[in-house]
Amino acid sequence: MLSGRTTQRHGPDGHSRRTVLRAGALVALVGTGTALAGCDLLDGRPAPDPTPDPLAPLLTGALDLADRYAAAAAAAPELAGRLDPIAEAHRAHAAELARVTGTTPSGRPGGSPTGPVTGTAAQLLADLRAAEQQGRDEAVRACTEAPAERAALLGSIAAARATHLEALR
Numbered sequence: 001m002l003s004g005r006t007t008q009r010h011g012p013d014g015h016s017r018r019t020v021l022r023a024g025a026l027v028a029l030v031g032t033g034t035a036l037a038g039c040d041l042l043d044g045r046p047a048p049d050p051t052p053d054p055l056a057p058l059l060t061g062a063l064d065l066a067d068r069y070a071a072a073a074a075a076a077p078e079l080a081g082r083l084d085p086i087a088e089a090h091r092a093h094a095a096e097l098a099r100v101t102g103t104t105p106s107g108r109p110g111g112s113p114t115g116p117v118t119g120t121a122a123q124l125l126a127d128l129r130a131a132e133q134q135g136r137d138e139a140v141r142a143c144t145e146a147p148a149e150r151a152a153l154l155g156s157i158a159a160a161r162a163t164h165l166e167a168l169r
Contacts, residue, residue, distance in 0.1 A: 053101040053102075053103065054142070054145070054146075055097055055100065055101050055142065055146075055150070055154075056101065056103065057138070058097055058138060058139060058142050058154070058157070059094055059097040059098060059101065059103065059105060061135050061138060062090045062091070062093040062094040062097060062135075062157075063090070063091075063094045063105055064131075065087075065090045065131060065132065065135055066087045066088075066090035066091045066094065067087075068117075068127075068128060068131055069083045069084070069086050069087035069090065069128065070083075070084075070087050071117040072117055072124040072125075072127075072128055073087070074117070075117040075118060075119070075124060076120075076121045076124050078121060079121055079124065079125070082167060082168075083128070086164050086167060089160055089164070093157050093160070096153060097153075097157075100150060100153060125168050128168055129165060129168045129169075132161055132164050132165050132168060133165060135161050136158055136161035136162055136164075136165065139154055139157045139158035139161055140158045142154050143155045143157075143158055
């Protein structure tokens, strides 16, 4: 019989139930405070904006190229048979990039160009070729800098843009 003790000791280390409960409450309190501080709820500062996905410029570029092709086809209808499939390929690239990045493509409504497109068919093709060359270079650069899970997609886009260059000759 124990004299004057109101707590029982359990286990080989001899901790009382009260000591274990106090320790548990302290751990819960500290854990909650740390979690709240980690969420900036106690900080008062606004959370920083998330960094944009590195593929966002490529997505925007694909939409821009699709719009350029559509505008050129509208300005020179004799080129539509050549240009429309390339515009569709760029829209497909944009859709896949949007899926991979978890964003929504924000192309201009109706594929409208940024300005009026004029010139001869040869001039339009030359302008598209220059834009396609720049887009291909951007896709190659993105492919070499991307993590492995994105490199295959970016390599495919770079290859498609190289074939677009040939179609514009």
